[in-house]
Amino acid sequence: MRRADTQRFGIGALFDVHADLGRTTAFHLSRPFDIAPLNGTRYDVPGIAALVVEAAGWLAAAGAGPGDRIAIVKDNHWDCVLLASASARLGAVPVMISSTLAPEHLRELLVRAGPSVTVTTSGVLTRCESAGVDLTKSSDATVCLDAKLPGTVPLDDVLGADGPPPFRSRRPDEPMIVTHTSGTTGVPKLVVHSADTILGTLGRIESIRWPMVATRRGDTVASAISFVHGRSIPWTVGTLLLEPRKAVVIADDDPAVAGRVLAAHRPTTCEALPSTFTRWERLTRTRHNVFSDVRLYISTFDAMHPPTIRRFLAATRRRQPLWLQGWGQSEAGPLAFRMLTRRALARTGDRHPTTRQVGRPLPGFTRLRVVDPETMRPVPPGERGVVLARTRGRCLTYLGEEARWQEKARAGWWNTGDIGVKSRTGTISLLDREVDAVPGASCIELEDVLTDRIPQIEEVVVLGTPGADLLPVVCTQDGGALSPALWRKAVEDLPAFADPVHVTWDEIPRTGTGKVRRGELRARYLDGAAAYGTGRWT
Known part of the structure; x- marks a missing residue:
């Protein structure tokens, strides 16, 4: 297969394409995949491609097919992306849902999604059952990866079915994958993306060889993100395209696990959730510092506190390490970024910390403006207002909540719901989510x-x-x-x-x-x- 096939087939052919291109990245996992618990923790790209084909076979045997939706509700791991690829290979639309959500929220999202098949684990099912929620009633078939439970299809019963070739007929502007927002204020929104938005735009941003921050062939890239959220797809695309020497996948935020895995595969770039970096701070103070070779840290998803960034930058022996602070949303992808250095964070205790300034829009991809929340008219530089974004990476809709999406998508601009200030030079400083904003403060x-x-x-x-x-x-x-x-x-x-x-x-x-x-x-x-x-x- 050719690289162009990822646009025609979407994520259903993603791993086939890069296996055929001879990618040599070695993937190392903090624990075996839940969909292949006996296969160990090291994979090459052809091995991952074969696992996707195998998963597509057992999803088809469970009853999934073209036009269906397949819900993926399991513990955090990169195999959520592999299951999404396998689903798309069938012509189905994967719906990736975090298993950490409250049982009643999981039930509501599954009702909105209307999947023909749900892939989950015994832990998720029993936790929901104890709260009075039966997830098996939300789809025609529920595949349980690790046990034989009433009302489920055990994985062993569908293993071994032949995997089909990638599905061909979906257009690149049609729904290809559904992820969801973080859900800080209640039930998350189901975010619908196409191949054009999440591969053609967000994946392209990830795979450009940006100066200083792009992945290099000799890198060992470590990632400890939420692999069920939209960020996981561009990360996967960028890793396959830029072909680092190693990719280290850390499936949970336990410092002991991270310390063990990173000691074996010392990263040169490291991305994690902000809360994960906070939990890992103790690792920067150990005698066997696993971050000693990091040249680039990456944080997205949420705000980072200055002391945390300062400690990680101090932990590396690199002379000029960088911290890439990204700001974006599930619905629109990356919107702005800023590079932080040791020097930028040298002063402590400032009334207005450096990290609240998130930088400028991504050149060639994103435009940002700040408007009055009442009139929606632009405000002068230095005045607070709600931040709007214009980007080709904007999602298609909210599944089951079209009116809610329309409220935020007006005349080509996306309402981020964030309150911020734009400087005369075009940089954006974030203050708060609009729902959390406090007059005169942040x-x-x-x-x-x-x-x-x-x-x-x-x-x-x-x-x-x-x-x-x-x-x-x-x-x-x-x-x-x-x-x-x-x-x-x-x-x-x-x-x-x-x-x-x-x-x-x-x-x-x-x-x-x-x-x-x-x-x-x-x-x-x-x-x-x-x-x-x-x-x-x-």
Whole structure:
């Protein structure tokens, strides 16, 4: 197959094409794939392509075919992408859903998706069953990867069926894959992408040999992201096209696992969820530092605190390491980026931290503007407003929520729902999600200031409600409470705060991408008190 076939066949032929091109990247996994638990943790590209063909065969044996939807609801691992490729190979549309969602949210998304086949695990099914949710009723067949449970098709019963050749008839502008948003404010939206948007635009961005940041042939690239979210497809495309020496896939954020895997395969580039980087900070302080050879760190999905970035940049022996901070959305892909250096983060405790400025739009791909949320007219540089984006990578719709999508997609512009400021030179500084915004301040900026000034803080979430002081929810590295005197000194020049609420890391509700579910914290500690924002564009 030729490289051009990925546009004609979509992700259904992705691995076949690169196997035929002779790609030599060696893939190393932190644990075996859930779809092939006995096959070990090392693969070459032809081996992955063969596994996709095999999975397409057993999906067809389970009853899936052209025009169907196949739901993928399993533990985080890169085989979610392989299952998506296998589904597309049949002419079906894969719907990738995080297994970390609440059972009632999983049920609702499966109702919207209407899959003919659902691929899942016994852990997901039993967790939902204990909450009174029977996921097996949401599709014609439920394939359970690791057990024989009532109402399911055990994987052993469909293994060995012949895999079909890639399906040919889908146009590149038709729905090819469905992922979903993080779901910080409730039930996630199902995001529909085509081959044109997620391969032709987002995958192309990933595979350009950008100066300093593009993957090189000699690299060992490590990735610890949510492989069920849209970011996983461009990452896969870029890795296959740019052909690093090694690709290391880390399926969970456990520091012990990461330490073991990265010690065996020391990365030169490392991408992880922001919350994962936070959990991995302890690895930067060990005698056998696994980040010593990293030249480039990459973070997307959420805001990063300055101390975390500073510690990782200090951990590498490279003379001039870089931190690529990307800002984007599931619906539109990457929108802006900024390179951070040790020098840029040298000052600590600043009232307006460097990391809130996310850079400029991607040249040739994205345009950004800031508008008044009431009139939708552009505001002057330096004034806050809601950020709109124009990009060819914008999704086609929200599955089952077309009106909600139309509310955010107006005249070619996409309403990000983020409040920001555009400078005279075109850089964007993010303040908050509109639903979380506080007049005259920025909650995420205050969170950065607090983590910078109080090293004991591992995570802090600032919540605002009309008529009350800001409420900080604080998690310390040792799980204890902060000294009142230390707290007072840190906030003396900041807006008025209530006394901090102290929680543990595990008590902070998060999405599958590690983002904090601020709405749940608001309900828990503010009795569901109203926010300043409307939530209109969430």
